[in-house]
Amino acid sequence: xxxxxxxxxxxxxxxxxxxxxCKASEGxxxxxxxxxxRQSPVExxxxxAAINSVGDDTYYAGSVKGRxxxxxxxxxxxxxxxxxxxxxxxxxxxxxxxxxxHYSKYPDHYSYWGQGTQVTVSS
Numbered sequence: 001x002x003x004x005x006x007x008x009x010x011x012x013x014x015x016x017x018x019x020x021x022c023k024a025s026e027g028x029x030x031x032x033x034x035x036x037x038r039q040s041p042v043e044x045x046x047x048x049a050a051i052n053s054v055g056d057d058t059y060y061a062g063s064v065k066g067r068x069x070x071x072x073x074x075x076x077x078x079x080x081x082x083x084x085x086x087x088x089x090x091x092x093x094x095x096x097x098x099x100x101x102h103y104s105k106y107p108d109h110y111s112y113w114g115q116g117t118q119v120t121v122s123s
Contacts (some may be wrong), residue, residue: 002026002112006096009117012086020081022096029077030054033103035110036070036081038119047105048094051054051079062100062107064090086121093118 008020024032035050049060049070058070069082079096094117097110 002032002098004098004112006094006114006115006117007028008099009094009119011122012122014086014088014123016086016121017057017082018086018119019053020083020094020119022079022081022114024077024079024112026099027100030100031100033100034070034072035097035099035105036076036094037089037107038094038098039116040092043092045095045107047107049081050103050105052103057103059105069094083119086119088121089120089121091121 004024006022012018017031031053033053036048037045038048039045047061048064049068051058051070051072055072057059067085096114099110102109
């Protein structure tokens with residue numbers, strides 16, 4: 001069973017930056033594709049960004065492209081989501097998700113999830 005722990009969320013002013021971390025324990029980290037999703041009280045869970053197991057391919061939701069950056073440090077079993085130029089509409093609970101089979105934007109393709117970390121962007 002893969003344990004996923006996401007962290008780094010807090011309140012920040014619009015225009016500010018945050019870096020979220022996702023650490024996975026157990027298993028072979030280099031075999032995991034990892035994605036970030038987010039969910040607000042008024043919206044369904046939506047895809048934010050994903051990175052493949054090797055770390056040489058990434059893709060992003062249109063709403064965050066150019067502002068967010070996903071990366072990974074396989075030596076530390078950690079994936080990061082650097083979020084810049086934050087907007088109030090980025091406010092949500094952010095979840096890290098891990099898959100050994102899929103590299104996609106679909107939540108159903110991910111088997112292991114973190115508990116979520118709250119990001120609040122104030123105007």
